[in-house]
Amino acid sequence: MKYIDEYRDEALTRGLLDEIRRTATRPWTLMEVCGGQTHSLLRSGLDQLLPPEIELVHGPGCPVCVTPLELIDKAIALASRPEVIFVSYGDMLRVPGSERDLFSVKAAGGNVRVVYSPLDSLKIARENPDKTVVFFGIGFETTAPANAMAVVQAKAQGIENFAMLVSHVTVPAAICALLESPDVRVNGFLAAGHVCTVMGYWEYEPLVEKYHVPIVVTGFEPVDIARGVLMCVKQLEEGRAEVENAYARAVRREGNRPAQAVIHDVFEPCDRPWRGIGVIPRSGYRFRDAYRDFDAELRFPEVQTIATKESSLCLSGLVLQGLKKPNQCPAFGKECTPQTPLGATMVSSEGACAAYYRYGRLAEVQTPNPQIQTGQAG
Amino acid sequence: MPLNIASWTCPRPLQNYPTIVMGHGSGGKMMADLIQHLFAPLFDNDLLAQLGDSTTIGLSRIADGLAPDDMRHAIRDMRLAFTTDSFVVSPLVFPGGDIGELAVNGTVNDLAMSGARPLFLSAGFILEEGLRMETLGQIATSVAAACREAGVQLVAGDTKVVNKGHGDGLYINTSGIGVIAPGVDIAPNRAQPGDAVIVSGTMGDHGMAIMSVREGLEFETRIESDTAPLNGLVQAMLAAAPGGEHVGSPIHCLRDATRGGLAAVLNELAAASGAGIEFEERRVPVRPEVHAACEMLGLDPLNTANEGKLVAIVPESQAEAVLGLMRTHPLGQEAARIGRVVAGHPGLVVARTAIGGSRVVDLPAGELLPRIC
Numbered sequence: 117m118k119y120i121d122e123y124r125d126e127a128l129t130r131g132l133l134d135e136i137r138r139t140a141t142r143p144w145t146l147m148e149v150c151g152g153q154t155h156s157l158l159r160s161g162l163d164q165l166l167p168p169e170i171e172l173v174h175g176p177g178c179p180v181c182v183t184p185l186e187l188i189d190k191a192i193a194l195a196s197r198p199e200v201i202f203v204s205y206g207d208m209l210r211v212p213g214s215e216r217d218l219f220s221v222k223a224a225g226g227n228v229r230v231v232y233s234p235l236d237s238l239k240i241a242r243e244n245p246d247k248t249v250v251f252f253g254i255g256f257e258t259t260a261p262a263n264a265m266a267v268v269q270a271k272a273q274g275i276e277n278f279a280m281l282v283s284h285v286t287v288p289a290a291i292c293a294l295l296e297s298p299d300v301r302v303n304g305f306l307a308a309g310h311v312c313t314v315m316g317y318w319e320y321e322p323l324v325e326k327y328h329v330p331i332v333v334t335g336f337e338p339v340d341i342a343r344g345v346l347m348c349v350k351q352l353e354e355g356r357a358e359v360e361n362a363y364a365r366a367v368r369r370e371g372n373r374p375a376q377a378v379i380h381d382v383f384e385p386c387d388r389p390w391r392g393i394g395v396i397p398r399s400g401y402r403f404r405d406a407y408r409d410f411d412a413e414l415r416f417p418e419v420q421t422i423a424t425k426e427s428s429l430c431l432s433g434l435v436l437q438g439l440k441k442p443n444q445c446p447a448f449g450k451e452c453t454p455q456t457p458l459g460a461t462m463v464s465s466e467g468a469c470a471a472y473y474r475y476g477r478l479a480e481v482q483t484p485n486p487q488i489q490t491g492q493a494g
Numbered sequence: 495m496p497l498n499i500a501s502w503t504c505p506r507p508l509q510n511y512p513t514i515v516m517g518h519g520s521g522g523k524m525m526a527d528l529i530q531h532l533f534a535p536l537f538d539n540d541l542l543a544q545l546g547d548s549t550t551i552g553l554s555r556i557a558d559g560l561a562p563d564d565m566r567h568a569i570r571d572m573r574l575a576f577t578t579d580s581f582v583v584s585p586l587v588f589p590g591g592d593i594g595e596l597a598v599n600g601t602v603n604d605l606a607m608s609g610a611r612p613l614f615l616s617a618g619f620i621l622e623e624g625l626r627m628e629t630l631g632q633i634a635t636s637v638a639a640a641c642r643e644a645g646v647q648l649v650a651g652d653t654k655v656v657n658k659g660h661g662d663g664l665y666i667n668t669s670g671i672g673v674i675a676p677g678v679d680i681a682p683n684r685a686q687p688g689d690a691v692i693v694s695g696t697m698g699d700h701g702m703a704i705m706s707v708r709e710g711l712e713f714e715t716r717i718e719s720d721t722a723p724l725n726g727l728v729q730a731m732l733a734a735a736p737g738g739e740h741v742g743s744p745i746h747c748l749r750d751a752t753r754g755g756l757a758a759v760l761n762e763l764a765a766a767s768g769a770g771i772e773f774e775e776r777r778v779p780v781r782p783e784v785h786a787a788c789e790m791l792g793l794d795p796l797n798t799a800n801e802g803k804l805v806a807i808v809p810e811s812q813a814e815a816v817l818g819l820m821r822t823h824p825l826g827q828e829a830a831r832i833g834r835v836v837a838g839h840p841g842l843v844v845a846r847t848a849i850g851g852s853r854v855v856d857l858p859a860g861e862l863l864p865r866i867c
């Protein structure tokens with residue numbers, strides 16, 4: 117497929133891997149920030165092809181994974197109300213709350229629907245004037261513009277039976293928090309290409325100066341990731357710390373201005389708790405006063421008192437900070453599997469634990485013969 | 495107090511109802527009308543015409559289902575295949591097919607995957623009050639057409655009506671009986687290290703046809719369901735080593751790659767046989783438009799359903815012959831050898847990826863979920 121297959125090309129990837137091998141003179145630890153990149157790494161098997169000097173640790177960039185348990189429980193409480201139609205992106209349905217997930221709510225008669233676009237929830241609201249449609253507004257800067265646009269349109273069209281449960285988080289604040297943490301041992305970052313498509317990368321420039329750590333804006337296909345790793349390793353070997361763009365086909369320095377404008381019109385920065393990590397200052401969005409009528413937590417104030425605690429077995433917080441690999445968790449693949457997830461990192465298609473479970477278990481069994489004999493005709 | 499619909503006597507001919515009403519499942523005159531005017535003319539055959547509580551079939555009719563070559567065997571050397579499947583797809587009519595065609599092909603294919611020649615089907619229709627009569631007519635017509643195409647007879651049927659809101663328009667259950675010729679021995683546990691893994695064509699067409707309708711996606715090329723009866727293709731494949739006592743030996747395992755797609759089938763076969771399976775992702779045929787739709791929706795063609803594709807595991811010595819025969823059949827023209835059964839990593843399916851890496855290909859955990867971003 118055009119614009120995809122070129123970036124999954126074996127020869128191109130091998131060329132970049134050779135160059136990484138030639139460039140790296142000592143071990144480097146890089147963090148790919150986005151869960152989409154983690155999945156691509158494991159899905160393509162790129163993780164096994166990187167030279168041993170390069171260790172990739174998996175960052176906190178999975179919106180499903182970092183959404184606090186408390187928010188999931190609030191979502192479940194809202195979805196269980198008979199007057200509510202609860203609308204969500206698909207990933208969130210299987211994330212376990214403290215007692216059950218949204219699938220169970222649906223099975224028990226709750227009206228839970230999956231959409232690809234938050235604008236679809238406005239249509240549902242128009243078609244169901246006697247119900248309140250609550251959209252689960254989660255995600256990074258990638259989903260924020262569309263979610264904000266849904267609220268802008270709801271206001272413009274006078275759709276009053278629409279509200280949003282907001283749990284938006286932002287990447288630069290998380291990178292900053294990781295860099296401030298004394299435990300974190302990351303030498304360079306592969307920034308999330310999709311987030312930068314919206315926000316640009318000017319926000320990272322003060323970070324590389326302050327912390328002297330390279331940040332390379334990186335895409336999601338194997339060739340993109342290999343290129344991001346190479347650019348990051350080159351900087352490290354040369355003692356540079358700059359923001360570089362390895363995803364120029366999608367990202368400009370200033371980002372997508374109209375998308376940023378709609379985010380800032382609707383939301384303002386606030387402190388947000390990250391699942392497994394804790395509260396990070398100014399790391400998320402909440403509604404500005406002008407849009408507060410659409411805040412589901414104000415519309416249904418009883419959910420504000422919901423408070424919950426995490427499974428004591430789950431190490432997802434350490435995984436999300438790059439301090440542990442998923443398979444270093446004692447519960448991995450035992451108490452915790454995609455069928456019985458203890459934490460969100462095992463649920464989401466972008467979660468590092470799910471990626472390890474789905475694609476990575478072979479490493480524990482053996483390394484296969486890479487040459488598969490398939491004869492002449494196949 | 496429940497309504498006693500059977501006591502309603504207002505005699506209205508079927509054509510006056512544009513939709514199904516509860517009375518059509520009452521067991522009374524309206525139901526008789528529905529059967530007489532809609533189902534009977536479409537499904538007409540001598541066995542159905544018995545109109546008994548059960549249909550009786552002479553054993554000779556079953557033996558007649560075999561090829562002339564097999565007739566020298568005694569009936570006690572033959573095996574029956576018997577299967578059932580329920581169909582609840584939404585929407586009822588989708589690009590490339592409808593629930594009626596799917597219900598016939600699904601059961602025909604389940605029979606064919608044991609090497610059986612499908613002979614007889616039953617169909618149970620569960621209709622939701624309010625279903626348009628026109629839609630029912632269209633779907634029943636395609637049930638009849640699919641039976642003709644697959645060469646099976648519909649010999650038993652049932653109709654029930656449920657209240658509005660208690661169904662999704664129309665559900666169909668089909669059961670089927672087929673006969674397996676002596677010597678044919680196809681079973682999921684027969685995969686052996688060294689065997690070749692073959693798919694009969696492009697993967698993911700049906701699943702993405704349904705998804706694109708549900709999600710309102712439009713592409714330059716319309717994605718159509720691949721629903722098709724595979725019994726003809728299987729019989730063609732069984733001819734790879736013709737004659738003698740080894741008529742069935744060219745194929746060890748067959749599966750139609752329905753829900754869960756290719757990934758699920760390979761995992762089931764690896765688990766059942768206790769062997770490992772390796773395949774090359776690049777060799778799996780996927781239509782460009784299906785690939786594109788999967789990329790957009792964050793789904794994987796390997797996990798996406800097919801309704802007219804099979805996976806075959808055959809001894810290496812027979813692989814070329816089987817592949818050649820498949821490619822001469824209209825439903826196997828894009829057949830491809832994608833990998834092999836290995837002794838290593840028993841029970842695990844491993845893909846060699848496009849960039850030359852490798853990964854485990856697991857079963858999807860549950861419902862396919864669209865990704866956030």
